[in-house]
Amino acid sequence: MLYNITQPDRSRHYQVAARQWISEINFFTIETAFLQNLLQGCIPLLSDKTFAEKRIITVKRLLKLQADKNYSDHVLNEQFEMLERASRAVIPIPANEVELACKQMELEFLIRSLIEEYSEVKRELFHSLKVCYLKISDNWFF
DSSP states (O other), X not given: OOOSXXXXXXXXXXXXXXXXXXXXXXXXXXXXXXXXXXHHHTTTGGGSHHHHHHHHHHHHHHHHHHHHHHHHHHHHXXXXXXXXXXXXXXXXXXXXXXXXXXXXXXXXXXXXXXXXXXXXXXHHHHHHHHHHHHHHHHHHHO
């Protein structure tokens, strides 16, 4: 979102948003590691052909999310570098403002997509594990 505000205010707004995204990316990193450990621990349980296929798909999606996260980190670092250069400039350069605004919109899209995709993968994985555990517990009792 572009606002009709001054360059210093816009830069502060971008910095605040970037710090929030760093927090979200750090949380994502922790959560992704948790899901990968969960998948590793459940490999024997997910040896059924149906669950094995779902596990392979989930692993691929997690790897893609990791690549998206790495790219988001890169773009976020570029944004911080541009913000630092802009804050050192005595007179704001209009081209820099446009570049910052474009990066900001790209980051908003990247982070939102990352979180949505991660939530979907996590939901599907937990559903698969729940079904798997129910199947195992049904077989165990009978």
